Amino acid sequence: MDEIDKHKLENLRQQLPIGLRHGLSLLEKAGGNVEAAAGYFRQECIALIVQKTGVSELEASAHLLEHNFDIAATLKHIDEARFTLTELIIRRNKDKEEALEKIAAAVVEKEQLIREYWLHPDALSRLQPEVFCLVMLMEWLGFAGWEDFETALYFHLDVVTDLIHRQLLLPEIAGTLKEARAIAIAQAPQQKAFLEKDGFVSQTAELTAQSNLFETQRPVLINTLYHFVENNRSKFP
Template identity: 45%
Template sequence: MILSKNGNIQAAGNKFNNYGQIILKRGGGTFIFQRIMKEIFPKKLEILRQRIPIGIKEALCLLESTNGDVTQVEILFKAKVLAIILQKTGVTKETAAHHLLKNKFNIDQTLKSINEERYTLTERILIKDKYRKESALTKIADTIEKEQNLTRDFWLDFVQFEKLEPEISCLLSIMEWLNYESWEGFDSAIYFNLDIVMNQIENKLYLPQIAEILRRSLMIDQIHAEQQKNILSKEGVIVPIHDFIKQNGLFNQKRSLLIDTLYEFVKKHIDKFP
């Protein structure tokens, strides 16, 4: 490639020739090439970047290929961006063009704009975090908490869920309980709104085996409570209860099933969520 002093781009030759032309070979000298192109097309580069969100490197390459034709560069860039949006979304060309124009041909903003029009907030979260189900459920629960202006004293008061749709109440109660269990431990969680949570798990998610594990865990802990209290006062330690540890292990094994089932529950009742 040859860059002449007057800004014309000619066929490649030697490094310099007798006419004062600067010559660069492809595959090397990228930095020098860009610097020279900036010097040749300073005004055109400025105009182009005011019109479209194009990177300097791509802009210079297109200016080179069009011999400095700004209008042609703009057409090529917009066609490329349109093709990207069509490939990523599958929307009609008219819809893609509308959103591109609305977002000044910014790809990320255009994709966001199209998704906001096509999907609800919950659907967008499920799509984005489809391989991180618990994270998706947490985000949906957080969104509902803010939307419903629920109050919390570190933990949410489950009484507030009574005014909500049953499906919403199911998600919030189970996710809040799981969050509590993660923070405070299984032995404390069985005393945190357990009746409500077991009811949701058994009658909304149809997982009676998990509800039974929680029920047995509470019963075992209550049966040994007085004995544990006496041991603690005499020896200053708490002796692990084998049956309780077993139930805790069973719950941990079933935890992923609980998350998966709750995730599918939300998808099934998507119209109830924001």
């Protein structure tokens, strides 16, 4: 590359965020004309934005100018203008449970909910029913993951099972959790005796069976809650 070509390439790259190879290719296409090469680059960017977003060429051009033809920044700006935070989270996260966790976190931040370790249902009382359902269920699932299944059976389970049954229309899953708690309560005296005698207790076969059953149902719970949020997205941030 001679000095003239280097100067032209530097000139082009000072105007636009363009790589070396792409810049050289455009200069070659433009016969060494820097302005023409810049024009080709702008048209490529406009066409790409139109293809990815469906906005008009005029809109694409305006957004690109605003962000100095930075494609990533332009796409981010257009998405943020067209979609709510919840919609963006859904679009950007393939893992449904991860998306639900982020949406719940967005609610907590937006509503400035104050937590002391774990959120109490009373702290969520001002939320719309659909939003309450998401945050409470994700809080319970988070608690179960942090502690363990048996401990989670005593963490606002009446509220949780009512939401699973009445909001998500999954009575079988609610029943699994209620049955697990009934087993845990019935076995509590015996477990206490084992603890006093041996210094430790282990989960019984009956409770383990309920825990395993819930794990097989968990994907259904997550999938149903995900679609529940999708269908009520206007009520979320």
